[in-house]
Amino acid sequence: MEHQIKNKGFNQPTIFFQIPSFLIKKPTIIFSINPTSIASPIPPKITMNSPILLFFFFFTVFIHPSISSSVSLSISSNSLSKSNNSVTIRWSGVDSPSELDWLGIYSPPNSSLRNYIGYLYLNTSETWRSGSGQITIPLINLRSGYKLRIFRWSESEIIPTRRDHDNNPLPQPKHPLAETEEFGFGSGPGSRSGPGSGPDQVHLALTGVEGEMRVVFVSGDGRESVVRYGLDPGLGTDSGRVVGSRVSRYEREDMCDSPANSSVGWRDPGFIHDGVMVGLEPGKRYFYKVGSDAGGWSSTFSFVSPDNDSGETIAFLYGDMGTATPYNTFVRTQDESISTINWIARDIESLGDKPAMISHIGDISYARGYSWLWDHFFNQIEPVASKVPYHVCIGNHEYDWPLQPWKPDWAMYIYGKDGGGECGIPYSLKFHMPGNSSEPTGTRAPATRNLYYSFDFGVVHFVYLSTETNFLKGSKQYEFLKRDLESVDRAKTPFVVVQGHRPMYTTSYEVRDRPINEKMLEHLEPLLVDNGVNLALWGHVHRYERFCPINNFTCGSGPVHVVIGMAGQDWQSIWEPRPNHETVPIFPQPARSIYRGGEFGYTKLVANREKLTFTYIGNHDGEVHDAVEILASGKVINGEVTNTVAEEGRRSDGNNRGKSGETSFTWYVQCAGVLLFCVLVGYLIGLMSRTKEVVVANKEWTPVKTTEEA
Template identity: 65%
Template sequence: MIGVRNPVVLCCALNLFAFLSVCSSDVSISVSPKTLLRSRDPVAIWWSGVSSPSKLDWVGIYSPANSSHDDFIGYVFLSSSPGWENGSGFISIPLINLRSSYRFRIFRWNESEVDVTRVDKDHNPLPGTEHLLVESEEIEFKPGRGPEQVHLALTGRAGEMRVMFVTSHGEESFVRYGLARTRKGLDQVAGTRVERYEKEHMCGAPANQSVGWRDPGYIHDGVMINLENKQRYFYQVGSNQEGWSNIYSFVSPDSNSNETIAFLLGDMGTFTPYTTFQRTQAESKSTIKWISRDLRAIGDRPAIISHVGDISYARGYAWLWDTFFTQIEPIASAAPYHVCVGNHEYDWPSQPWRPDWAANIYKQDGGGECGVPFSLRFNMPGNSSEPTGTAAPATRNLYYSFDMGPVHFVYMSTETNFLPGSNQYQFLEQDLEQVDRGKTPYVVFQGHRPMYTTSSGHKDGALRQKLVEHIEPLLLKNKVSLALWGHVHRYERFCPLNNFTCGSLEKNGKFWEAFPVHIVIGMGGQDWQPTWEPRPEHPTDPVFPQPVRSEFRAGQFGYARIVANMEKLRFSYVGNHDGKVHDSVEIMAPDPSVFDSTSHSLYHDL
């Protein structure tokens, strides 16, 4: 345990009358342990001697430890501790390894000092830092404990699995893997390449300012090769010099499989156990909990996880990326985690493609990141990229595809040029035309901003019109099975659609025209979206009526599952509030011999 006492003499000199009762007594703070081992390890903080405590007194969390008072990563009010009125208390906070030391500082903050014009992104007044009472000694993470933030991805090539992780040093690191958990069982080794990004790569505030920027560490990228089909592989990452990670495991894809299992979500974000400059997403913990349950339940069957944009909601506050990757590690280290870009990873006022009709759509939602953390912290199949027009490296991971079992997955970017003539449009057109529907009878198309939604009024209307005009014909021509979207933080399933019109039933009531079923799955954790009924504190928000084309919509958080074989694909929506299925639909496999028919797909609303 560490202790430090501070009589706050300077405070007394400057504020003799207003703060005499505080300054005349010593304030002490103690933290334990001094050295943490891994991310999410808790640190305990005790304090005492706070005279005439205010309910707004707060403890700030600082990393690096020498950060200026206003550049905290978060804070907790002392009044959250039982007995705080007596001037003493205790809190415990799990910390993320940010590759630099931490320090805690306690400040006096009175209601008379609250500045309602100086607020965070959640409209909370930022706490005052004028009256420092005490600060702790530094605490740090023990070096040599191995990398963290481990996550997998498919490469698009059979017999391979990509693994990425973060270190503080950038030294040569490896992946060792094999079919047994023992050290001897990890008998194969892969090297890694290393990348990082710098503050000057950011294109705006807060990402390029001291309040938001934190060193991102070194991002390592390795590929495990020569994997046997559908085997549980064990692996760990690191080096003998800098230490090894825990041992993780995954089930390798089966290139001959007739089954696909996928867990899908959008707009999840991450959670911090403290208040910070951005609103964080407590519900994201439940999403990960239930997906973890499902991964355990499927046992030794391969699966993927798909996140359709708005990933961490860091928006320029770098430590939230570290928090996000630490939070998803239990699932992302066990199954490949695939993403597409959202507005909160990318958008900035001078982005290269910003047509006149999108001037009020593409704004500064990326917090000055201009897609850089997204591009370097993930590595998706393919080689799509677009220049940023700034010092930042090109934006990557924009559009790509891969097969898994009987499903062909396609990802697009709604934030960069998708109009005819663009590189992205050409890719989507060629990719969809080349799908072998005998091998992969289902096509699941994914992007961030939805082509169809009933819950956001006229917002993004011009963009949705362009999607309907230019992208929907590709989906219809190539008989895409499902189109999944995020951005709207609710779940909504539509009938099979063509230009806002449902497919027609034939006489037996089962055969639908081969239109894609559009589903919005942005219910992963972010909670900004108003529900379809007015909230008590927002009585004037519009109520959006449910048209016939919208067959099911729900306001609960959750995620989706796909389980497909060569006969049918079943899509289900799972609610976080109970972990149960609340909506599902089945799409029957088309008959390749009649693939030019417009009435091939069986669609069951279950």
């Protein structure tokens, strides 16, 4: 059934007039009076019986009338059953349509007109020039209703200071034309609770204990919800086992900065449920669903329980994926993330009854303080995260804010506002990783969790690090890493993989990141080398790059470092020749960089007790673009270079990795001193020799750019 509201609240003439200051005690105010609109009531104690107001009324209506139209707006349904159901919006009667006319998406429905969650221009419809058209978009359950509104907008009304992250002007809701009625989501099969309260955003995680699997999901209320699971796909009330769930949530006041704690960015996150399935037999397919009879049940999902005695490990790994939205919003979203998830879903399906896992190493949703983007992210990954455990480590876009507790002098320009004021809170509560690592935020907010941890999965020992909190010698994280690597049982797990967000090695250095690269090399690299780490994976740079087995910038031995931040985010300079310098790349590729590419995609790890194979799969074709093999003996196949030239800037002594506190900024000071000395010497020589000034003809040239500018 199609529900139509004809220009609800906006179809009557809107009357603008100014009340003289002598009639009221407060300063002059501009009122907008719409006789049928609740949104613009007549102020108390001022009636239309006043002769002065009647004068202004008739003057406004007959001399300066506002635009009035018979715009109609309709939706295909006012009740959606589950996230990603689509709604079709139809409109007609828009006079003199403009390319800037737009559709605003609001949730909750009573949000301020400026606080939309997203927008689409009406010219998205092929028939918009006729004043009529339609748009179909999928929506997700935000545990609150929706309302859609269409507006007229013109170039003269662009506000220069209101722009999105791509510097595009944000639409202004000054001239509403029509709005729909409120609509939303039900609560799931069998629900007896309010709209939108059913379970959603289901994802799995390992606990670090054999025979267990954690499941986390979100609901619109805090009522008791359970996890029902078993080997029977039917999961009737008399079959399987049932475990309860722990409930948590966070509030707007827990956020540390804007936009996360502002009316623009904040939306209620719902209630986070956390349950653990226990007593699982290894290598078996289990079926499960979450919810309750009162609040409704999720669909039935399934997973294959880990089997650490199987002698095989399969994992999908990437960083910096983000999420996509079917509309424009305040920040850039990552459309390519859809392809990444679709290809991984294909690969998981092809595994049959083999267990697998996913590793997402930082820059998770790119919500950056706009909380509904977390909802989009978890809905987007649910098709894979409900089937295999989904593991994460923290990145700058989940955590960084101006007052974060650990911010040494050398990191002044590194740790900024990339987290959008979230200070790790959504990341900490929406995920629950093994271990108990945490750091206080220094505010009323709960401690930041899921910072560093490890677990065995098949024949691989996986370690996760935080590059956003203290990792220097003497820190809790450093001591954890040292103890963990020294205690690995290589007979049980012959391969060790370490992961973190910011890279230790990359040829796409950003100037502001260099101090942290240096500190990681100084403090962390010796631990990785001394303990025989096989593979080190990093994100942050939104490209793929694989290095030789490396130690202290020298190829030959050490972990294979790979940057895998190419899963969705496209904010990164690409490696390509510069204009008029076709043979000189923007980032010259040194010998230590074996393979690098700009293709979006993900990586796949397959290991047995003799060999680990690591492949890079591109999104445009789903095929392997790069591969490296690491034997249990430590030998790397397809990882060696024929010319291991010592690179400029390499430390000559592997044991002398810099004194504590030294950064690249000290080099700036040294260079400045040398330059000043040379200038003085040249000046003195000039005075003594009094030689003629030599005039050198100017030459036009462009220096080779070897590093990425911030």
